[in-house]
Amino acid sequence: MLADALAALQNLEPVAALRASRWVYPLVNTAHIAGIALLFGAIAPLDLRLLGAWRGVPLHLLARVLQPVAAAGLALAVTAGLLLFAVSATKYATTPVFLVKLALLAAAVVNAVLLRRHPDWVLARVPGLAAEPGPRLKAAAALSLVLWLGVILCGRFIAYLA
């Protein structure tokens, strides 16, 4: 049933047009990479700040800029990624490294959501309180770096292993 749905997705007219396109496909690819750049470019300094870098920079100011940038980057990467996936859905769905990428992506998003809801994070973002992140936030930050790098690594390897 899932296989049928994927085949149907792959055969949709706009998806077929994207598969045959000369220039639109590279543009979608570009959007995917730009999304990843925004996401990781925002997440990495935020994680490093939680791990102890740039202690002089207030966390709430950094978070105010970097959190929405990371979220926008993720939205762009996922949107473009869905289009790239649709072009060859049945193949990617059976490519192990792609499934590993999805699992790591899910874990990275869950980690980020849990971090956001953690009381330490809420406290660390109160202006003037200047609470430094505790061990749990640090662990989440380290995990975040590892997970997002894993997502990017697996994504890049799809081209070689698919």
Next chain:
Amino acid sequence: MLTRRSFFILGGPVALAAALFGPAGLRGALAHHGWRWAEDGNFELTGIIETVQLGNPHGVLTVDAEGEVWTVEVGQPWRNEQAGLTDEMLAVGREVTISGARSADHSEKLVKAERVIIDGKVYNLYPDRN
């Protein structure tokens, strides 16, 4: 709350990634992108096109060469177009000669086309490669 659950979620994928990226996972699997997986020098193959799947991210044909079925990677749309190769030329039942780089793993019947020859005419996908 965070670490224990996250590590639980992580266990499976990380083990799977280790299996994939471990030496055994990589051997013979590095296909498609780039040339590292392929042999140097030119390998030639003539046969009848059996299946065609053209388009992004790259086109794939299967070619029956005297009973042996080979997978042939051709270009994505812009590369085929640059070479003068149209989708109609790569139709099922057509005889083609492929010149290109064969997978270094000879158990894989896989070749990445550098040139496609149809009816004696050469369509060069990679003019900079010999």
